[in-house]
Amino acid sequence: MTKPRVLISDKMDPNAARIFEEKGCDVDVITGETPEQLIARIGEYDGLAIRSSTKVTKAILDAATNLKVIGRAGIGVDNVDIPYASGKGVVVMNTPFGNSITTAEHAIALMFALARQIPEANAQTQAGLWPKNGFMGVEVTGKTLGLIGAGNIGSIVASRALGLKMKVVAYDPFLTPERAIEMGVEKADLDTLLAKADFITLHTPLTSETKNILSRENLGKTKKGVRIINCARGGLIDEAALKDLMDAGHIAGAALDVFETEPAKESPLFGTPNFICTPHLGASTTEAQVNVALQVAEQMAEFLTTGGVTNALNMPSLSAEEAPKLKPYMALAERLGSLVGQLAHDNLTKIAIEVEGAAAQLNQKPITGAVLAGLMKQYSQTVNMVNAPFLAKERGLDVREVRHDREGIYHTMVRVTVGTAQGDRSVAGTLFGNGDPRLVEIFGIGIEADLAGDMLYIVNTDAPGFIGSIGTLLGKAGINIGTFHLGRREAGGEAVLLLSVDSPVTEAVLAEARTVPGVRTVRALKFS
Incomplete structure (x- = not known):
């Protein structure tokens, strides 16, 4: 069996190369090359270990025909085009805790x-x-x-x-x-x-x-x-x-x-x-630079030799068999987590992730990781489905997983409930037949909606003419409405309005919306 080949393109502790070799990889240490030189060379390698000097651009990724993983010895990954790497199927890892x-x-x-x-x-x-x-x-x-x-x-x-x-x-x-x-x-x-x-x-x-x-x-x-x-x-x-x-x-x-x-x-x-x-010296000690170099070597070698995934920024920890089944559920879970993260993110004490129906037959860990990643990405650019559970535990957030074998109204459902100072807040979603994720409940109110792009969330008192007032306000602001999604507890009671819009809602428009009679809460939402 051919050994995986790794290129270390930035200066780092020499023990990193030793770890790659001990774990069954062939490694070359070639630093200080120009982008053109790296483009000519990178096609030979399965792994690329970098610090901050190497810029992993689209051109380099296009030339990296065998590349499977990029490892950044350190936290920041501004020098890696992560979305393009993801499209190429290249895993991007960092070492967020080494320094x-x-x-x-x-x-x-x-x-x-x-x-x-x-x-x-x-x-x-x-x-x-x-x-x-x-x-x-x-x-x-x-x-x-x-x-x-x-x-x-x-x-x-x-x-x-x-x-x-x-x-x-x-x-x-x-x-x-x-x-x-x-x-x-x-x-x-x-x-x-x-x-x-x-x-x-x-x-x-x-x-x-x-x-x-x-x-x-x-x-x-x-x-x-x-x-x-x-x-x-x-x-x-x-x-x-x-x-x-x-x-x-x-x-x-x-x-x-x-x-x-x-x-x-x-x-x-x-x-x-x-x-x-000081000139950004926080991580500049001998010990820290050794730590991140050794950690990135361990992580990359593990991935290349056994498939294990640690501190990946663009993929969850999944086996090849599980991935196709779990992918739509993780998309749903991430959006539900993002929704509660944007609406009820302060002073959280606990979170429960419940699955029922078809979802209960799957590995729940990636679903939980996706929920937590969506929840916490409001506060961290490096959070992902791998490290989100660690970050939640580190902050003392009580995470519970609940599995119901029963099938309810929907053949499959994921529910996310967070504990806040104001009480529990819950959202739920399902998958349609084509695998598209769909919100079906928000804070106890039934509502069917896609969660995508820019959205406007409004809680109001149900009353005639309210929707027209909001539509007029957005029209005057030049904001086009894509879809309306409505739900209410009872006639004349608390109602929820979710609108997809073609452009972000500004603070000025949000402030004006809060003055509309009957409005209780207004929030701009964003989903990737």
Whole structure:
């Protein structure tokens, strides 16, 4: 049997090559090639191991006629065209947890540097000024650390901060009260955290939900004298507002390892007193680079030799026999998870995935993974059906799988129920004869709808003329309606309206829709 061939095209720890060989792969280490050279070579290989230098473009993927897997030693996969790779049947893997400790330690280091103004004191001392009386720092002992994001890295930062005798307040929509107790932190909403924290550190991915989470408005809600650290992603903080509030004396200091635009060759923050910056060094330690190299080699070799899948960004963990049967169910499950993620995503405590009828005869794990991926993709760009269960467990989310052998109204059905502070919220869907997924129930109201593209979700009081009012409002805004889907509990009672639209609904239109008589809730939805 021919051994799988792997190309390592970026510099990484030499032990990665050893692992490939020990696992039964032939490996070549050829770094620093031009795109044209890589295009000429890549057709020979089954696997491609990279870091950040190699850009896996459409041209390279077109030339990679034998390629089965791309492994990124690290988290970010901006240098890989994942949709095109998926179309080519190439699995894309990363190592999302290999540099967690390193990034957490960098955040703690920046916190100390801010507290004692170490960079400025160092610069002046080396300039021969001996500014002993020019710097008055603060202790971290007894101070409150506000943690935005309590996942893998955030939880490590929390444990280190507690060891420093700090108090930790955490904001994370997926952090359960039980997990907060286990971590030794206080679970809080964002406004409470902003008001309490002496230091704030961010550990959340950049998504539509988290972009500018520290906006000008939210920065203004912080405690006077707060110090802010960001080792996560650029774009989480309004950098211009941060500069203004530092100049005004409201924010005592800030330390950024990441910027909205990188490389950050210029910034309004440069030169600001009590501002510290580093060039995206969160993962830059010897140990972290060794870890991610060894992990990507283990994962790729496992896939190439046994078919095992770990940390894949574009496929679930499936056997060849299961995949065709489960594919339509996973599409349905992902959309149901995305729906509850967009409508009931805050303060989740539990989630139950129920299958009945034909669905109950299948492997439920991929269905559960698809639900969780849909639910959590609002907050993470790297979540997938493989790592979503791990991320849910990490945040203390109680996940239950329920199987009913009975067949109800529909020959097959998947139901997703989440526990929130307002009670349980449930959605359900089925597959039509051609395998198309279809929503059949939302929060206890029967409604048949496709979940695709841009949609508008409205809860209203059932009354004559309401649909016409919404149609007129959207028409004036130039938004074309594709389909109407209606459901209600009873005549004159609570009703649900789901509309598919040909263009995204803007915030201005949403605000106007909320003023229509009878409207209780309005949300713009997006399904891939």
